[in-house]
Amino acid sequence: MxxxxxxxxxxxxxxxxxxxxxxxxxxxxxxxxxxxxxxxxxxxxxxxxxxxxxxxxxxxxxxxxxxxxxxxxxxxxxxxxxxxxxxxxxxxxxxxxxxxxxxxxxxxxxxxxxxxxxxxxxxxxxVDIAALRREFQRLLPTAAKGGLLISCEHQTPPEVAYHDYQLYLSLFRQYAAEIGQMKKAKAAVRGARDAQSGIAVADDAA
Incomplete structure (x- = not known):
């Protein structure tokens, strides 16, 4: 601005x-x-x-x-x-x-x-990488809601070693998997809650 x-x-x-x-x-x-x-x-x-x-x-x-x-x-x-x-x-x-x-x-x-x-x-x-990793762990619930994007800026610089880029991808996949599990767990809880509500409604109707 x-x-x-x-x-x-x-x-x-x-x-x-x-x-x-x-x-x-x-x-x-x-x-x-x-x-x-x-x-x-x-x-x-x-x-x-x-x-x-x-x-x-x-x-x-x-x-x-x-x-x-x-x-x-x-x-x-x-x-x-x-x-x-x-x-x-x-x-x-x-x-x-x-x-x-x-x-x-x-x-x-x-x-x-x-x-x-x-x-x-x-x-x-x-930037403290160890502290940053702890911060990512703290932000995982936010990411599961769609509030966190993990990416490189613009593009990966050519001087980044292949090993380091593999490490980035490994961490990316790790966090993505954890976020996916969180979303599945929340969906399961929501489904069980909805099913329970449906049973309660049916009982009331009976």
Whole structure:
């Protein structure tokens, strides 16, 4: 919305950051135009179909955290999410933000802006893989409801070793199997409950 690839067509990363303080009026003008454009595009898409989710490209973090303070986020980003996010949620579209590197700090900021999910999680930015695996275990019930997508960003980089990619696939299949078992167990419980309700209704009718 405010620091995505669009701005990188015109400014270097350093200049994008200094625009917040050096030319705030220009930043607001750009963001206002982008918001109007996003709104028109979303409405055009809705005239054809309703997507399951939408991702905002918001590369505003590096390895040590966000490139702007919370106050700047609220003024230059959250303000412009305000008219767009509700438009999506009215149609049941799940909202995500793609923000590279260390995103632990701005996670709460995006949540306050109405964003429902974040990607990606980068190991080279200090993401704890062991903690991440524990988090996946915690999120399995959510995934079983359809609220978690496990994937690579864009594509698998060519420097990823074949062994590492096999490990990724192994973990993917493991979690998918566990999620499948959870869904089957829930369906069985639901079926038993429905059957029991049917027996109760039949007894009452008799």
């Amino acid at each position: 405010a620091s995505s690839g669009f701005h990188e067509l015109f400014w270097a990363s350093k200049d994008i950051c200094t625009l917040f303080t050096d030319q705030p009026e220009l930043r607001h003008a750009i963001n206002s135009d982008l918001t109007a454009w996003h709104t028109r595009i979303i409405e055009n898409i809705f005239s054809i179909c309703t997507p399951d989710f939408m991702t905002f490209a918001e590369d505003m973090s590096y390895n040590h955290g966000p490139m702007l303070a919370r106050e700047l986020f609220d003024e230059f980003l959250r303000f412009y999410y305000a008219p767009v996010v509700p438009l999506l949620k009215e149609r049941g579209v799940f909202t995500l933000v793609d923000s590279d590197c260390e995103i632990a700090i701005p996670t709460a900021w995006f949540a306050d802006a109405g964003i429902e999910g974040l990607l990606l999680l980068e190991r080279q930015a200090g």
